[in-house]
Amino acid sequence: MPHIDGPRLLQDLYTLRKIGAYKSGVHRPTFSAEDMQSRHWLVQRLEAAGLAAEIDGIGNVHGRCPKPGVKLLIGSHLETQNHAGWLDGAMGVLFGLEVARALGGGIDVAAFADEEGHFGSFIGSRSFCGQLADAEIDRLANHNTGQSLRDALAAAGLAGRARRGVDPARYRGFIEAHIEQGAELEDLGLQIGIVTAIVGSRRFRIVIEGQQNHAGTTRMAVRRDAGVALARLAVAINDLFPTLAGPRTVWTMGRMSLEPDQPSIVPGRAEALFQFRDTDAAILDRLEQALDTLVAEANKGPCTVNITERSKTPPAAMNPDFQDMLEQAAEQHTPGKHQRMPSGAGHDAQILSTRLPAAMLFVPSIGGISHHWSENTADADIVRGCQVLADAAARILAG
Numbered sequence: 091m092p093h094i095d096g097p098r099l100l101q102d103l104y105t106l107r108k109i110g111a112y113k114s115g116v117h118r119p120t121f122s123a124e125d126m127q128s129r130h131w132l133v134q135r136l137e138a139a140g141l142a143a144e145i146d147g148i149g150n151v152h153g154r155c156p157k158p159g160v161k162l163l164i165g166s167h168l169e170t171q172n173h174a175g176w177l178d179g180a181m182g183v184l185f186g187l188e189v190a191r192a193l194g195g196g197i198d199v200a201a202f203a204d205e206e207g208h209f210g211s212f213i214g215s216r217s218f219c220g221q222l223a224d225a226e227i228d229r230l231a232n233h234n235t236g237q238s239l240r241d242a243l244a245a246a247g248l249a250g251r252a253r254r255g256v257d258p259a260r261y262r263g264f265i266e267a268h269i270e271q272g273a274e275l276e277d278l279g280l281q282i283g284i285v286t287a288i289v290g291s292r293r294f295r296i297v298i299e300g301q302q303n304h305a306g307t308t309r310m311a312v313r314r315d316a317g318v319a320l321a322r323l324a325v326a327i328n329d330l331f332p333t334l335a336g337p338r339t340v341w342t343m344g345r346m347s348l349e350p351d352q353p354s355i356v357p358g359r360a361e362a363l364f365q366f367r368d369t370d371a372a373i374l375d376r377l378e379q380a381l382d383t384l385v386a387e388a389n390k391g392p393c394t395v396n397i398t399e400r401s402k403t404p405p406a407a408m409n410p411d412f413q414d415m416l417e418q419a420a421e422q423h424t425p426g427k428h429q430r431m432p433s434g435a436g437h438d439a440q441i442l443s444t445r446l447p448a449a450m451l452f453v454p455s456i457g458g459i460s461h462h463w464s465e466n467t468a469d470a471d472i473v474r475g476c477q478v479l480a481d482a483a484a485r486i487l488a489g
């Protein structure tokens with residue numbers, strides 16, 4: 091069984107944490123100076139571990155084991171959300187580095203660019219998996235600054251570099267370790283989560299057209315109030331969905347707006363953004379059908395209701411054999427204190443799973459907090475998670 095060096099792993103994490111430090115967290119948006127500094131630092135650490143390392147044309151850091159034989163790819167991402175946590179992404183990348191050192195061969199390490207979506211959706215892992223066209227790179231820009239992705243890549247010194255694509259024959263598969271970003275493991279007193287599947291999501295825009303009019307003179311009987319129609323629809327969704335949902339289905343109307351949004355005007359237009367998520371595509375289909383039915387019923391009222399799909403990501407099942415090997419390793423290091431669970435958040439592993447057998451391992455997040463600078467995980471949980479990963483990686487490579 092391989093033995094990881096816990097203090098060495100933590101020292102690397104602490105060093106990386108200083109790049110773009112913000113309070114007890116990190117501010118390293120994709121292709122910022124600090125983000126690029128972290129990528130160059132990682133290249134040096136990978137080379138010091140005996141891997142051939144480079145940053146490719148989309149910003150992915152690749153560390154490749156030069157020895158012959160089949161490889162396991164381990165990684166995650168280095169950039170952060172704005173003013174966010176120090177472990178989200180970074181931990182999974184440095185687990186890859188530490189497992190590569192502990193096993194002494196057979197491990198490639200990757201840090202995929204922009205998992206956090208400052209420019210697009212999973213552009214680094216999609217590029218690696220052959221799912222990012224040049225035309226999309228031409229089109230994308232930073233959501234906060236407006237800088238085009240092409241300009242950002244040029245400013246980062248990456249213009250004209252080749253993009254490295256996955257060679258499925260090289261790999262037995264991919265594993266991503268990550269903080270849980272929820273409080274389930276902590277609440278249950280568990281130390282390791284083995285991900286069964288990453289949820290898929292469907293996102294919609296609902297637009298309701300009524301008739302804007304005077305709030306004092308327009309009789310109730312003749313009103314076409316878009317606000318009332320939206321409120322009715324929102325209640326109908328929340329009445330119907332629980333009868334169709336699975337135990338972990340979630341749905342959210344995260345934005346509702348009225349026009350003209352004035353106290354003495356009957357709203358003429360209402361708009362809502364609505365989404366739902368589950369690991370079971372059949373449940374997602376069922377909910378989408380139900381939503382269509384509710385919209386059709388809403389259209390029998392005085393307003394016109396239109397719904398359009400904004401985006402759709404399929405659920406990604408994790409490889410069952412890898413789950414077994416992660417579970418065996420977890421049982422060895424923390425008997426009875428692990429569980430299988432879905433991931434409610436998106437991860438690069440969902441993209442990698444379209445090309446390679448893929449799996450994920452979670453460690454507990456203190457208080458369930460993430461995407462915030464106070465995000466943290468106990469050192470002992472970090473070290474244990476990496477040891478479980480190293481053990482599972484050795485089993486997978488031997489298998």
Ligand SMILES: [Zn+2]
Nearest residue numbers: 178179205268
């Ligand atoms: Zn992440």
